[in-house]
Amino acid sequence: MCPVPRPTLADIARAAEVSTATVSHALNGTGRVGESTRRRVRETATALGYGAAAGTRTIGVAVTTYPRAWRYTEVAYFSRAIAAATTAAHARGYALTAFPADRVAQDTWHGLAVDGMLIMDSPRGDPMVQALRARGIPLVFDGAPGDARPGDRWVDNDHVATTHEVLDHLAASGARRIALQSGSGGEHYARMVTAAYVTWCADHAMSPLVIPFDEDDDEGHAFDEVLGRIDAVHAVYDPGGRQLLAAAARHGLRVPDDLLLVCASEDPGYAQTEPPVTTVTLDPERTARTAVSLLVDLIEGEQPVTGQAGNRQAEVPGPVLVPAGLRPRASSRRRGMY
CATH class of the missing domain: 3.40.50.2300 (Response regulator)
Incomplete structure (x- = not known):
């Protein structure tokens, strides 16, 4: 049975007859949005089953480099990236859950309850990625995926x-x-x-x-x-x-x-x-923030872009490069x- 897709910001914008930017500001309490417009957007979102009405919207993150359990959160790069990703997810109205790296328990990935997934250092033949792709879960990668497909999006260094x-x-x-x-x-x-x-x-x-x-x-x-x-x-x-x-x-x-x-x-x-x-x-904070932004845009139906991080260029999938130092x-x- 295919899951019922959750409404996106674009869906709410069409129903409320406003822009997606206005929807984002209205739901997050930011920007200069009139109170009547803010109320209309929130009522529309509730009616469509967005946000709390549909349960907490969640982004998952995992490191799948090795086919065994390992404590990647104790590695400085990953701990800093996950902290930055959590802050970025919260700013967009999402929870963030860090999942174990043990691929032995890969069956759980077929039933994982997430709106999208940030996969870090995904190798070739990654069974977690295969399971999530089969379910149509939006994916963004930190580092080029081992099995890249047309349309994939990832953040990387040169x-x-x-x-x-x-x-x-x-x-x-x-x-x-x-x-x-x-x-x-x-x-x-x-x-x-x-x-x-x-x-x-x-x-x-x-x-x-x-x-x-x-x-x-x-x-x-x-x-x-x-x-x-x-x-x-x-x-x-x-x-x-x-x-x-x-x-x-x-x-x-x-x-x-x-x-x-x-x-x-x-x-x-x-x-x-x-x-x-x-x-x-390798600037894990900037990499993680950029990846979360790409993923939320993908989940909510907005078209991410490629190029240098923070520099909006041609609207095509592929890598976004974050400078190393x-x-x-x-x-x-x-x-x-x-």
């Missing part, structure tokens, strides 16, 4: 430009043998960064060296066999910077004198390490060079 910026920064600091610590899974982020790194190395006559990331490798043993052959590392996951610092300490190497380091991380603790670690921020600190600057 990983090629960001990776090249990091490598150029390390090269300008004197690095000549740069290694990349990256994931070996199927997530879009790792694949894009690794491909950009390999291309950059080819353009600079440098042999690529990719070190596999292991989240449980606190002491950075994955670096043991390569530390004598490299002079810089770009780590693409939160723990990677601390893993390299631990490995360097065990081998009697100094950062930045012997090894330069850049880590993609939202963890503010990297500003307090010894030395402070240069980080790359390099935060240089002592770990990537050789003493005396700056």
Whole structure:
């Protein structure tokens, strides 16, 4: 049995003979809307079964990168993204629910009670996405979906430009043998960064060296066999910077004198390490706010747009790019060079 579709802002606007912007302002108590118009819009919404009359409107969010349970809310990027997504959802009149990452319980996704879903780091063959697509649930992705379809919408960073910026920064600091610590899974982020790194190395006559990331490798043993052959590392996951610092300490190497380091991380603790670690921020707050806006527009029948976040361009589906940012600190600057 197909569920009865809930009314959208466009439905209410047509019935009340006002614009969708007026409907949004009237329902959220914002903007300059006359009291009689505000009352008419709210009465129309109630009559159509919108909002409280139809139950709380809800957006779901989940990270589906790995086919196992893991505490993604403890990762700085995801915790900050979810907090920002919650605020953005509330501003649009929606609740936000963060769901477990365990795909073993995927049967529950066939009956999930949400108006739309924000899927973060969706890999190829994602069964959760397949289940939600089958039900016609509106989806927006953080990061390009592994199985993108025409009409999909997602928010992402320019990983090629960001990776090249990091490598150029390390090269300008004197690095000549740069290694990349990256994931070996199927997530879009790792694949894009690794491909950009390999291309950059080819353009600079440098042999690529990719070190596999292991989240449980606190002491950075994955670096043991390569530390004598490299002079810089770009780590693409939160723990990677601390893993390299631990490995360097065990081998009697100094950062930045012997090894330069850049880590993609939202963890503010990297500003307090010894030395402070240069980080790359992917701006999870802006990414999440943009994704929620796209999703609510999709749920309510408005046409999202692509381009730079906040810059309304051609009304076609696809990616919206959020700029990443390099935060240089002592770990990537050789003493005396700056």
